[in-house]
Amino acid sequence: MLIKTPEEGLYDELFDLNNRVRPHYRTLENWLINSDEDLIAEKRREANVLFQRLGITFNVYGQDEGTDRLIPFDLIPRVISASDWQKLQSGLRQRVNALNRFLHDIYHNFDIVRAGVINAEQVFANPQYQPGMQNLKLPRNLYSHIAGIDLIRNNDGDFYVLEDNLRCPSGVSYMLENRRMMMRLFPELFAEAPVAPVDHYPALLGETLRAASLKPNPTVVILTPGRFNSAYFEHAFLARQMGVELVEGADLFVRKNKVFMKTTIGPQQVDVIYRRIDDDFLDPLAGNPQSMLGVPGLYGAYRSGNVVLANAMGTGVADDKSIYPYVPDMIRFYLNEEPILKNVPTWQCRLPKDLKYVLEHLPELVVKEAQGAGGYGMLIGPRASKKEISHFRDLLKAKPHHYIAQPTLSLSTCPTFVDEGIAPRHLDLRPFVLSGKKVQMVPGGLTRVALKEGSLVVNSSQGGGTKDTWVLEDDLC
Amino acid sequence: MKLKIRHDTTYTYEEPTQTSIQYLRLTPRNTPQQRILSWNLRTPGDTSMMTDGFGNQVTVMTMDKPVTEITLTAEGVVDLTGKPLTKDDSPFPPEVFLRPTLLTEANKPIKQFAKQFSANKRSLVRMMNRILERIEFMPGATTVTHTAAEAFDQKRGVCQDHTHVFIACCRYIGVPVRYVSGYIHTNSEDHLATHAWAEVWLGRNWHTFDVVNLLNVAESHIKLATGLDYLDAAPVRGMRSGGGTERLHTKAWVTLAGEKAGENQ
Numbered sequence: 082m083l084i085k086t087p088e089e090g091l092y093d094e095l096f097d098l099n100n101r102v103r104p105h106y107r108t109l110e111n112w113l114i115n116s117d118e119d120l121i122a123e124k125r126r127e128a129n130v131l132f133q134r135l136g137i138t139f140n141v142y143g144q145d146e147g148t149d150r151l152i153p154f155d156l157i158p159r160v161i162s163a164s165d166w167q168k169l170q171s172g173l174r175q176r177v178n179a180l181n182r183f184l185h186d187i188y189h190n191f192d193i194v195r196a197g198v199i200n201a202e203q204v205f206a207n208p209q210y211q212p213g214m215q216n217l218k219l220p221r222n223l224y225s226h227i228a229g230i231d232l233i234r235n236n237d238g239d240f241y242v243l244e245d246n247l248r249c250p251s252g253v254s255y256m257l258e259n260r261r262m263m264m265r266l267f268p269e270l271f272a273e274a275p276v277a278p279v280d281h282y283p284a285l286l287g288e289t290l291r292a293a294s295l296k297p298n299p300t301v302v303i304l305t306p307g308r309f310n311s312a313y314f315e316h317a318f319l320a321r322q323m324g325v326e327l328v329e330g331a332d333l334f335v336r337k338n339k340v341f342m343k344t345t346i347g348p349q350q351v352d353v354i355y356r357r358i359d360d361d362f363l364d365p366l367a368g369n370p371q372s373m374l375g376v377p378g379l380y381g382a383y384r385s386g387n388v389v390l391a392n393a394m395g396t397g398v399a400d401d402k403s404i405y406p407y408v409p410d411m412i413r414f415y416l417n418e419e420p421i422l423k424n425v426p427t428w429q430c431r432l433p434k435d436l437k438y439v440l441e442h443l444p445e446l447v448v449k450e451a452q453g454a455g456g457y458g459m460l461i462g463p464r465a466s467k468k469e470i471s472h473f474r475d476l477l478k479a480k481p482h483h484y485i486a487q488p489t490l491s492l493s494t495c496p497t498f499v500d501e502g503i504a505p506r507h508l509d510l511r512p513f514v515l516s517g518k519k520v521q522m523v524p525g526g527l528t529r530v531a532l533k534e535g536s537l538v539v540n541s542s543q544g545g546g547t548k549d550t551w552v553l554e555d556d557l558c
Numbered sequence: 559m560k561l562k563i564r565h566d567t568t569y570t571y572e573e574p575t576q577t578s579i580q581y582l583r584l585t586p587r588n589t590p591q592q593r594i595l596s597w598n599l600r601t602p603g604d605t606s607m608m609t610d611g612f613g614n615q616v617t618v619m620t621m622d623k624p625v626t627e628i629t630l631t632a633e634g635v636v637d638l639t640g641k642p643l644t645k646d647d648s649p650f651p652p653e654v655f656l657r658p659t660l661l662t663e664a665n666k667p668i669k670q671f672a673k674q675f676s677a678n679k680r681s682l683v684r685m686m687n688r689i690l691e692r693i694e695f696m697p698g699a700t701t702v703t704h705t706a707a708e709a710f711d712q713k714r715g716v717c718q719d720h721t722h723v724f725i726a727c728c729r730y731i732g733v734p735v736r737y738v739s740g741y742i743h744t745n746s747e748d749h750l751a752t753h754a755w756a757e758v759w760l761g762r763n764w765h766t767f768d769v770v771n772l773l774n775v776a777e778s779h780i781k782l783a784t785g786l787d788y789l790d791a792a793p794v795r796g797m798r799s800g801g802g803t804e805r806l807h808t809k810a811w812v813t814l815a816g817e818k819a820g821e822n823q
Contacts, residue, residue: 191651213612384610
C-alpha cells in the first residue's frame with residue numbers, strides 16, 4: 082500500500098524532513114508497502130469484531146449518554162526508538178518524583194511557598210487543594226502512585242509535557258488490549274521487530290499498590306463508582322488482571338477506624354484501595370454528604386493511617402493548569418536538577434506582563450482556562466475568527482486570572498489508516514508512571530490519534546482513536 | 559472565666575436502625591484562649607479518635623446493634639483566658655480559607671452586597687451589622703443544608719446562616735475567613751448555647767466576627783472545631799442504615815463554673 086507523506090513543516094514519526102523513512106520505522110514500513118490492501122481491510126474488520134466481543138467500549142459523557150461506543154483502533158503502530166524512550170523514561174521519573182515531593186511539601190511544611198517559588202494563593206486557594214490532607218503521614222511520602230503524563234512531539238522534534246494526570250488517569254487497558262490485538266492479528270511482525278513488551282503492566286501495578294502500604298502482605302482492592310462509569314471496563318479489567326477484588330462503596334465498611342470488605346467468609350480488612358472515585362465522593366461524612374459511591378468513615382481510617390488510598394486525596398492541585406507552569410521550578414527546587422522533559426511555555430494571564438503579551442499575540446496563541454471545566458471554552462488563535470478573538474480579548478480583560486495562554490504547538494503525525502488509504506494524522510502519548518518502592522513504567526503508553534485530517538483533538542470523546550505503541554528494545558535494526 | 563458546659567444531643571428514630579456511624583466534633587482543644595480543665599463525651603457506641611486536617615479532634619462512633627435512640631452527652635469545664643486571638647493557630651496558611659465552598663458560594667445578590675465593603679476591620683464590622691439587619695435571627699427557619707445564598711435570599715436564619723453569609727462575602731472580596739463551631743455563654747435565655755461564628759485573617763492576626771451577637775471578641779466563646787464551612791466543623795455528621803424518619807433534639811447549657819447548671823431549663 083502507498084503511504085501518503087506529511088505536509089511540510091510538521092514532524093512526522095515515520096518520514097524525516099526529506100521524506101526518508103526513519104531507521105526505527107523500517108520494519109514497519111516494509112510490512113506496510115508489501116501488504117495487500119484487501120488483507121489489511123480484512124484485518125481491520127477482524128479487529129473491530131474482536132474489540133466488540135471483548136467489550137472494550139466506553140461511555141461518552143454528555144453525548145449519547147448511556148450508550149457504549151467503540152474507540153476506533155488503528156492498525157498501524159506508533160514506534161518510539163530505544164534512545165528516545167531512554168530519555169523519555171528518565172524525564173518522566175524525574176517529573177513524577179518532583180510532583181510527589183511537591184504534594185508532600187504542600188501538605189506539610191510548604192517549603193516551596195516559603196521559598197517564594199510559588200505564590201501561596203496559587204496553591205492554597207486552589208479548589209483541588211484538600212485541607213483534609215494536612216499533616217497526614219503517607220507511606221514513602223507517595224501521593225500519586227499512578228500518574229499518566231500526556232506528551233506530544235512538537236515540530237522541533239522534541240517531546241513536551243502537555244498535562245500531568247495525577248488523580249485517576251485512565252486508558253491503560255487500551256494500551257494492553259491494543260498490544261494483544263496486534264500480536265493476534267500480525268504475529269509475524271513481532272518476530273521481526275524487537276518490540277518491548279507491555280503485558281507486565283498489571284504485575285507492576287500490583288507491586289506498586291502493595292508497596293503503597295508498609296504492611297507485609299497487604300490486601301488491595303479496586304474501588305469503582307460502578308458499571309455506569311465510563312471507565313468501568315478498565316476497573317474490571319485491571320482487577321481481573323491483578324487478581325484483586327473489584328468493589329463498590331457498599332461492599333466496604335469502617336469499624337474502629339479500619340476498613341473492611343464484606344466477604345462470604347466474613348469481614349476482611351483492606352489495606353490499600355486503588356480508588357477510581359473522585360476525592361469529594363470518597364466519604365460522605367467528610368466530603369459531599371450526598372455521595373452514595375463512597376464509604377462512610379473512610380476518611381477517619383485514612384487519617385488514622387489504617388488504610389492507603391491510591392492515589393492519595395488532594396493530588397489534583399499538582400496537575401492543575403495553574404500549577405503546571407511551575408513544574409520545571411519544582412524539579413529544580415526539590416531535586417536540584419535541570420528538567421529533562423520540556424514544558425510548554427505558558428503565560429499566566431493573572432500577571433500583568435503576561436497578559437499584555439497575550440493580548441498582543443492572540444491570533445498565534447492557544448488560550449485555556451486555568452482551572453479546567455468551567456464552561457468558558459478555549460481559543461485556538463490560528464484557527465479562530467476575528468469575532469472569536471475579540472470575544473476572548475474581552476474575557477481576558479474581564480477575568481485575566483481565569484486564563485493561561487500557550488503557543489500553538491503542532492503535534493507530530495504518524496501514518497494512519499483512513500478512508501483514502503494511509504495518511505498522516507496527529508497524535509499524542511500517555512505513559513503510565515508507577516511510584517512504589519521505585520518509579521517504574523512499561524515502555525510506551527497509550528497513543529491517541531486524531532482521525533480527522535488536520536485535527537489536533539485526540540480525545541476519544543471527540544472522535545479520536547488509539548494505536549499500539551512500540552518502544553524498540555534496540556535501535557540497530 | 560471558668561465555664562461549665564453540658565451538651566445533650568438526642569436522635570430518635572421511627573424504627574430501629576441497623577448500623578450507624580458518626581463523626582463527632584464535640585471535644586474542644588487547648589488553645590491560648592481556652593484551657594480544657596475537664597471534658598467527657600459519652601456515647602452509646604464504639605468509639606475511636608482521629609484528628610482531621612484542620613486539627614480538630616474527631617470521635618468516630620459506630621453502632622451495630624439496633625436502636626431507636628442515640629444520645630450523646632458532652633460535658634466539661636473550660637477556662638477562658640481572655641487572651642485575644644493572635645498569630646495563626648491553624649496548621650496551614652490563611653490562603654486556604656479564601657476558597658469558596660458549596661455552602662458559602664457568593665451568588666449575584668451576595669456579590670452586589672459584598673462589593674460595598676473592603677478588607678479592613680472597620681468595614682467588615684459594618685458588613686457584619688448589615689448582615690444581621692438583613693437576616694433575622696429565627697431558629698427553625700433554615701436547616702443545616704441551607705446555603706449562604708439561600709439564607710441571604712430568605713432573610714431569616716440562625717447563627718450558622720449568618721456566619722455562612724459573612725464568609726461568602728469575605729471570600730468574595732479576597733479576605734481569608736474560617737467557620738468556627740462551639741458554645742457561647744450568654745445571660746439571655748432565648749439564645750442557643752451551641753453557636754457558630756467566623757474568624758477573619760487581616761494580614762497579621764485572626765479576628766473574631768460573631769455576627770449574631772455583633773461581637774469582635776470571643777470573650778465568652780468556647781471553640782469546638784474550625785473549617786471552611788459548617789460541613790467541616792459540624793458537631794455531628796452521621797450516616798445510618800434503617801431507622802426511618804429521624805428527630806433531633808439538642809440542648810446545651812453553659813454556666814459559670816460553680817453555679818448549678820440546668821435548673822431553669
